[in-house]
Amino acid sequence: xxxxxxxxxxxxxxxxxxxxxxxxxxxxxxxxxxxxxxxxxxxxxxxxxxxxxxxxxxxxxxxxxxxxxxxxxxxxxxxxxxxxxxxxxxxxxxxxxxxxxxxxxxxxxxxxxxxxxxxxxxxxxxxxxxxxxxxxxxxxxxxxxxxxxxxxxxxxxxxxxxxxxxxxxxxxxxxxxxxxxxxxxxxxxxxxxxxxxxxxxxxxxxxxxxxxxxxxxxxxxxxxxxxxxxxxxxxxxxxxxxxxxxxxxxxxxxxxxxxxxxxxxxxxxxxxxxxxxxxxxxxxxxxxxxxxxxxxxxxxxxxxxxxxxxxxxxxxxxxxxxxxxxxxx
Amino acid sequence: xxxxxxxxxxxxxxxxxxxxxxxxxxxxxxxxxxxxxxxxxxxxxxxxxxxxxxxxxxxxxxxxxxxxxxxxxxxxxxxxxxxxxxxxxxxxxxxxxxxxxxxxxxxxxxxxxxxxxxxxxxxxxxxxxxxxxxxxxxxxxxxxxxxxxxxxxxxxxxxxxxxxxxxxxxxxxxxxxxxxxxxxxxxxxxxxxxxxxxxxxxxxxxxxxxxxxxxxxxxxxxxxxxxxxxxxxxxxxxxxxxxxxxxxxxxxxxxxxxxxxxxxxxxxxxxxxxxxxxxxxxxxxxxxxxxxxxxxxx
Numbered sequence: 001x002x003x004x005x006x007x008x009x010x011x012x013x014x015x016x017x018x019x020x021x022x023x024x025x026x027x028x029x030x031x032x033x034x035x036x037x038x039x040x041x042x043x044x045x046x047x048x049x050x051x052x053x054x055x056x057x058x059x060x061x062x063x064x065x066x067x068x069x070x071x072x073x074x075x076x077x078x079x080x081x082x083x084x085x086x087x088x089x090x091x092x093x094x095x096x097x098x099x100x101x102x103x104x105x106x107x108x109x110x111x112x113x114x115x116x117x118x119x120x121x122x123x124x125x126x127x128x129x130x131x132x133x134x135x136x137x138x139x140x141x142x143x144x145x146x147x148x149x150x151x152x153x154x155x156x157x158x159x160x161x162x163x164x165x166x167x168x169x170x171x172x173x174x175x176x177x178x179x180x181x182x183x184x185x186x187x188x189x190x191x192x193x194x195x196x197x198x199x200x201x202x203x204x205x206x207x208x209x210x211x212x213x214x215x216x217x218x219x220x221x222x223x224x225x226x227x228x229x230x231x232x233x234x235x236x237x238x239x240x241x242x243x244x245x246x247x248x249x250x251x252x253x254x255x256x257x258x259x260x261x262x263x264x265x266x267x268x269x270x271x272x273x274x275x276x277x278x279x280x281x282x283x284x285x286x287x288x289x290x291x292x293x294x295x296x297x298x299x300x301x302x303x304x305x306x307x308x309x310x311x312x313x314x315x316x317x318x319x320x321x322x323x324x325x326x327x328x329x
Numbered sequence: 330x331x332x333x334x335x336x337x338x339x340x341x342x343x344x345x346x347x348x349x350x351x352x353x354x355x356x357x358x359x360x361x362x363x364x365x366x367x368x369x370x371x372x373x374x375x376x377x378x379x380x381x382x383x384x385x386x387x388x389x390x391x392x393x394x395x396x397x398x399x400x401x402x403x404x405x406x407x408x409x410x411x412x413x414x415x416x417x418x419x420x421x422x423x424x425x426x427x428x429x430x431x432x433x434x435x436x437x438x439x440x441x442x443x444x445x446x447x448x449x450x451x452x453x454x455x456x457x458x459x460x461x462x463x464x465x466x467x468x469x470x471x472x473x474x475x476x477x478x479x480x481x482x483x484x485x486x487x488x489x490x491x492x493x494x495x496x497x498x499x500x501x502x503x504x505x506x507x508x509x510x511x512x513x514x515x516x517x518x519x520x521x522x523x524x525x526x527x528x529x530x531x532x533x534x535x536x537x538x539x540x541x542x543x544x545x546x547x548x549x550x551x552x553x554x555x556x557x558x559x560x561x562x563x564x565x566x567x568x569x570x571x572x573x574x575x576x577x578x579x580x581x582x583x584x585x586x587x588x589x590x591x592x593x594x595x596x597x598x599x600x601x602x603x604x605x606x607x608x609x610x611x612x613x614x615x616x617x618x619x620x621x622x623x624x625x626x627x
Contacts, residue, residue, distance in 0.1 A: 058432045060368075060439070106611055110618075112431035113366045113574075117566045121610070124563050125603045132600045248559065249446075252439050259436060289451060295443030299422065302437045 010180045013270060014173050021169050033237075034281055036169040038274035039176045040233045045257045045269030046183050047226020052255075053263045054187055055219045056199035057108070058116050060251045061123030064103075065096040065224040067130065067246025069231025074143035074241035075136070083155070085148035089175075089232050096228025100221040108216040111202075123248050130243040142242035145235035165237075172233055179226060184266065186222065195219055227254070249291075256298055262308025271309055333473035338592060340472070344481040346588035347488030351543035352565040353572065354495060354580040355536035361512035361575040362532045363427055368438040369419065371562035372445035373411050373537045377544025378553035379453055380407040385460035385548075399463040400483075404545050411541025415534050418444075423533055424526070442558065450555060457552035464549035484546045491542065492581065499577055508532055512575060564591065567606045571613045573620025582621050 017035055025032035044066060051057050069092035076082040076091065107118045130137045137143060147156040147164055150171055156164050186192055198205045198212045206212050235241050244250060253276070260279075261272025283293045305311055352374055359367050381403040389402050422441055426434045467483065469476035499505035507528055510518045519525045544553070564587060572583020587606060594605045613621060 052432070056432075058435055060435065106614070110614075113435070114570070116431070116435050117366070117570060118610075121563055121567060121603070121607050124559075125607055128600075128603050248563075249443070252443070255436060255439070289447045291443045292447035292451070295440045295445075295447065298440030298443065299437055302433060302440070303425065306433070 007181055007184060009267065010184060011177060013267070014177045014180075017176075017274070018170065018173055021166070031278075031281070032169070033165055034277040035274070036165065036172055036237055037234075038277040039169070039172045040230050040237060041254075041257060041277065042270040042273035043176055043179050043233065044227045044230035044254055045261070045273045046180060047223045047230065048254045049258050049263055049269045050183065050187065050195075050226070051219055051223040052258060054192060054195045054199065055216055057111070057216065057220070058255070059119040059220075059223075060116050060248055060255070061119030061121070062223070062227050062254050063246045063248060063250035064119075064123040064126040065100065065227040066231035066234070066250065066254075067126055067243070068092065068096050068099060069228035069233075070145075070235045070238075070241040070245050071130065071137065071143070071231075072228075073148075073232050073235035074145045077146055077148075078143050083146075083149040083157075084152055085150055085171075085232075085236065086152060088148065088235075089229055092228045092232035093225045096224040096231075097221045100224030101217065104217045104220040108213050108220055120248055120251070123246060123251055127243050127246040127248070130246060137243075140243055142240050145239055145241055148236050168237060172237070175229070175233060179229065180270065183226070187266065191215070191218075253294075256294060259298070259301055259306075259308055262310035264307055265310040268308050268310050275309065331473075333475040336472050337475070337477060338596065340477060340481060340485070342585070342588045342592045343485050345592060346584045347485050347492075348543050348547050349565060349568055349588055350492060350581055350584035351488060351539045351546075352561060353568040353584050354492070354577070355539045356565060356569050357572075357575060357577070357580045358508075358532050358536040358539075359423065360569075362508060362515075362529050363423055365423055365426060365434045365438070366431075366569075366574075367419070367423065367441075368435060368562065369441035369445055370536070370540060371565060372442055372449075372558045373415060373419070373540040374544040374547070374561050375449060375553060375558040376414060376445070377407040377411050377541035378548040378551075378557065379449060379458060379544075380410050380541075381545040381548040382458035382460045382553050383453070385462055386458075390460065390462045396463065396466045399466060403460075403463075403548075404542065407541050407545035408538055411544075412534050412538050415537030415541075416530075419537060420530050420533050424529070427529075442562075446555065446558065449553075453553070455555060457554035459548075459552040461549050478550070480549060487546060488543075491539065495539070496577060504528075504531075563603070564606070567610045569620075570610045571620060573617075573622040576620070576622040579620055579622025586621075 017039060021032050021035055024035060044062070048059070048062050051059055072092040072095060073085075073088045076088060082088065103119070103122050107115055107122070110118060131139055134140075147159065149155050150167070154167075156167060159167065187195075194205070194210055194215055197208075198210065198215055202212050231245065234245070257272040257276040258269045259272070260276055261270065262268030280290060280294075283290050287293065301308065352371060355373075356367065356370050359365055359370065384406045385399065385403045389398055393399065393402075419441065422437060426437050464478065464480045467479040469478050470482070471477075497505075499508065507518065507523055510521075511523070511525055511528055515525050568580070568583035568587040570583070571586050572579030572581070586609065590605050590609050591602060594602045598605070
């Protein structure tokens with residue numbers, strides 16, 4: 001059983017993020033949009049962590065799926081005039097899953113370093129595609145993602161960006177709740193248990209008759225679908241889709257969010273993504289060298305708090321801080 | 330195809346392979362002794378390139394007229410600085426990551442990569458740094474009636490010399506014997522009275538030195554700029570996968586094959602460079618999962 005989280009906690013987080021939006025926009029106008037970014041990135045980090053924590057495969061190429069999702073929105077709006085975001089999400093999910101099956105059929109046969117390297121190269125290939133076929137993709141300038149049609153009937157094009165951001169925040173939260181709940185059931189299903197059995201000892205799982213590569217492939221496809229959907233949700237929010245989203249350092253950012261929150265906890269990636277967006281904003285206000293801060297933080301987190309922020313809650317020092325006086329619990 | 334085109338193609342392949350070999354061999358040494366794939370390894374190549382550009386432009390080119398000074402001084406400075414940086418930044422992190430699992434090592438070295446990227450930006454900015462003096466001074470030679478830059482041939486010869494030296498050290502010296510023993514069984518080597526950590530540190534610094542020299546040799550025909558590390562890293566990884574991890578011959582074969590296909594694709598389908606390389610890597614992995622030269626150890 002995955003301890004932390006649970007359906008009500010997920011709903012609780014969503015409600016909290018929903019309530020925070022007007023509060024933050026009142027206290028510090030302009031900072032509320034980071035909540036939306038965090039929500040969208042949380043979906044990606046959740047998907048990544050299915051593969052990272054539950055299967056034990058570290059991918060440095062998940063930006064590939066994020067890019068597929070984002071470019072699905074940008075390109076299909078540009079060339080086919082497709083406006084419905086749900087349709088975009090569906091295509092993005094299918095394309096990412098298809099790509100994951102294609103790549104994974106070879107990659108999941110390898111573990112550890114080999115898997116990481118193969119995924120890294122795959123990610124860079126997709127990035128190279130966006131950069132080099134600039135007549136289609138706009139090269140490094142990217143493609144614009146216009147304001148979409150939501151829920152098949154609600155056209156957001158006439159809205160001001162201020163109003164659109166508000167609407168889009170709650171729309172993203174809706175997807176976040178659906179996908180996070182689904183992930184909760186996936187990791188607690190027999191399928192999830194099998195994945196962890198494979199992670200802990202692939203040989204033992206196989207001797208029990210589990211065709212491990214099949215499970216790993218499906219886990220990769222689910223993981224890719226989450227990241228692809230997150231990419232598609234990211235596009236209208238960011239308004240612009242650039243090859244950076246498929247670059248391997250973006251994969252690194254997804255890794256960073258996950259370990260920041262705590263990869264060993266179900267809620268870790270969610271918390272990590274939300275904290276990450278604010279961390280990036282604050283760091284970029286202080287210094288332009290965000291990568292340096294992030295690089296140092298990655299090293300420090302891995303050395304000092306390998307279980308991330310949520311890992312701290314288990315430490316004694318933290319517990320004594322949160323303990324109520326007079327022996328209250 | 331005329332004879333001079335073929336010769337040019339082969340020489341370009343060899344030139345690129347020599348540089349790539351220096352990086353792949355370093356990755357292989359580190360993997361051999363520590364079982365770590367260092368994501369920040371190519372950053373040392375870039376460091377070598379940046380240092381060469383800076384040193385050539387601001388010191389050597391203004392003071393010395395001679396070609397020898399252009400070739401020797403920047404190379405030495407790049408080597409020394411790469412070694413120092415490696416000792417101060419790379420060695421402690423790799424030492425700490427030793428035995429902590431693939432995920433830990435990959436993530437920590439990724440952090441190191443980010444630190445390097447940003448440090449380059451802080452020191453040298455976004456503009457490409459160039460210093461083509463040595464390349465220009467050397468001129469070109471006639472090969473089957475068409476000119477070919479002599480500098481590239483010099484790099485091929487220099488890298489071949491380094492490779493020979495590297496081979497002699499690994500296979501014909503006590504130091505190399507110890508390194509190979511560590512790569513096979515560190516505990517047993519330690520039990521035989523070898524200070525394993527000292528050898529590991531020397532090996533990591535040597536590996537960094539090779540990468541730094543690669544960058545220094547590369548700079549005169551190109552420029553150092555943001556994104557170079559990633560580019561080199563990806564291509565070197567493909568070479569590592571094709572050649573096999575932890576093998577000397579593998580590094581050479583991997584570097585050669587990657588360069589062969591890379592030069593081919595650059596000549597004919599420049600857009601598909603990485604796709605072709607990846608296809609080759611997959612093919613090799615399917616036929617020989619441990620890579621062409623891998624699986625046998627050092």
